[in-house]
Amino acid sequence: MTTATGFNAIVGQQHPIRLLKTFIRNGTLPHALLFTGDDGVGKKMTATAFAMACNCLTLKSALRHSPHLDVIDACGDCTPCRKIAGNYHPDIIRVAPLSSVIKIAQIRTLLQILTLKPNETDRRVVILSEAQTMNSEAGNALLKALEEPPDRTLLVLTARQTSDLLPTVVSRCRHIRFFPLRAEDIKRLLTAAGGIEPESVETVASLCGGSYTRARTLIDxxxxxxxxxxxxxxxxxxxxxxxxxxxxxxxxxxxxxxxxxxxxxxxxxxxxxxxxxxxxxxxxxxxxxxxxxxxxxxxxxxxxxxxxxxxxxxxxxxxxxxxxxxxxxxxxxxxxxxxxxxxxxxxx
Ligand SMILES: [Zn+2]
Missing domain, CATH: 1.20.272.10 (Zinc Finger, Delta Prime; domain 3)
Structure with missing residues (x-):
């Protein structure tokens, strides 16, 4: 949605972010999270912001003083933050569909990686996006990681809705629902992106069903x-x-x-x-x-x-x-x- 990747850069998802910040502050991180919601509402961006907040060195020292929820966010500047934002942190593992499907081979490779200890972090984060594209074979293979969570590892799954996933996968995750963005939020994002006629911004914001991705597609x-x-x-x-x-x-x-x-x-x-x-x-x-x-x-x-x-x-x-x-x-x-x-x- 924007180039920034902390919680502060995410628009219109106050409830999920408040929950995640509470987990971080209280040290009660579930080992598996499931973000559901339409495409283009900020699930993947929030997963990245969460991975950063879990590994940010500045935030780690601030947490000793039980800070207010509002200030809990990654600094964006320390080494782990920069590596995660630049997508080259070795312990932030991303799994996404290949040709519209997450294949069993991808899950097997992931499980193999998870048998090793994290390279350089306290909290390895796996972001498995569009989990609804796993077939039942891949979903069943993933269950192993959900049932016996590997050391110092958090799994974040994203999907459109829980009914698209195996119930056994859903039941092992802490479910957090993301809602469609308000038209006002879409307008703000489109205006900030620049280069779009104000009239188009208004029209697209009311037609995109609360999805920024859809709004961009309508324009492009x-x-x-x-x-x-x-x-x-x-x-x-x-x-x-x-x-x-x-x-x-x-x-x-x-x-x-x-x-x-x-x-x-x-x-x-x-x-x-x-x-x-x-x-x-x-x-x-x-x-x-x-x-x-x-x-x-x-x-x-x-x-x-x-x-x-x-x-x-x-x-x-x-x-x-x-x-x-x-x-x-x-x-x-x-x-x-x-x-x-x-x-x-x-x-x-
Ligand atoms: Zn940081």
């Missing part, structure tokens, strides 16, 4: 300009007093097909837009496309709740079909024809 992938043309294309269907024009619906299908690798994302944009048309009637504050509130309100007048729900179902059905490798053009044509047909449901 020109997602906003794609969303805008899809909104324009969707709007043209209601120009004829709300009556469907099959020709314009099929034109939408044709445009979507042109960017084959982005179809899934485009369909998610359509679903989000339809969802907002439902929400804008009763709860405009919770509309995701906040910057298009006027367009949404105007468009929502021409379409009923039943019609919108049918259209959302049509998109959802197409998404499922595309994931099973059906013919793309046929699937999208069927989707838009079903969406056009939704107007036949009556306008109440």
């Amino acid at each position: 992938s020109r997602w906003l300009s794609r969303r805008d043309w899809i909104i324009r294309a969707m709007g043209s269907h209601t120009a004829n007093n709300g009556k469907p024009e099959i020709r314009t619906w099929l034109a939408l299908s044709e445009m979507l097909v042109k960017k084959k690798d982005l179809i899934e994302e485009s369909l998610e944009i359509i679903t989000m837009w339809l969802r907002d048309m439902l929400v804008v009637r009763c709860d405009p504050q919770h509309v995701l496309n906040q910057d298009r509130l006027e367009t949404l309100s105007a468009a929502a007048k021409h379409v009923s709740q039943a019609q919108l729900l049918e259209q959302i179902n049509a998109v959802d059905h197409a998404l499922t079909a595309l994931r099973s490798n059906t013919n793309v053009r046929l699937t999208l044509d069927a989707m838009v024809l079903r969406m056009a047909g939704a107007y036949g449901l009556g306008n109440n």
Whole structure:
């Protein structure tokens, strides 16, 4: 999220950080921690900050005087801090998916390393990120380290949610939940990163679901300009007093097909837009496309709740079909024809 790596640099995760600081101050560090939460909310960054705080020489001497929680943080300047921040500390071991999977071989290698004593630290830290990508074989192998924790070693696992992991893994870890970031926090991070139009910052902050990673992806992938043309294309269907024009619906299908690798994302944009048309009637504050509130309100007048729900179902059905490798053009044509047909449901 930023170049700094102490607890102080982490935005919007006060509760998890307070817990970790309490463990450090009281000397009650669990041997295994599990951080859960969406991608891009600061789990890995917090794990690094935690590894630094566990090994910082300055903090180690300050802890003799039971400092206030607010001041418990790595100094960022001593040798262990610099090695950890620079990612070359021999006792901070990182395990991450290779080609989307954490393989059994990676866990076996880790277990071998853990049979040796730490090189130069009191607290070796293993940061195993995206633990949900371990298959059950890898997860079962990891259990050995969780059941018989190696000397002077802390394990930090990160994952989206506990239900993605083996219950035996979850039950052996101290679970700490990370929540989505507030839109205000996302705005602060994007503004600090620089080079982004203020209008884009506002829009992306309300669309990213509290994930900074997602916010960056939306900006870097020109997602906003794609969303805008899809909104324009969707709007043209209601120009004829709300009556469907099959020709314009099929034109939408044709445009979507042109960017084959982005179809899934485009369909998610359509679903989000339809969802907002439902929400804008009763709860405009919770509309995701906040910057298009006027367009949404105007468009929502021409379409009923039943019609919108049918259209959302049509998109959802197409998404499922595309994931099973059906013919793309046929699937999208069927989707838009079903969406056009939704107007036949009556306008109440
Ligand atoms: Zn330090």
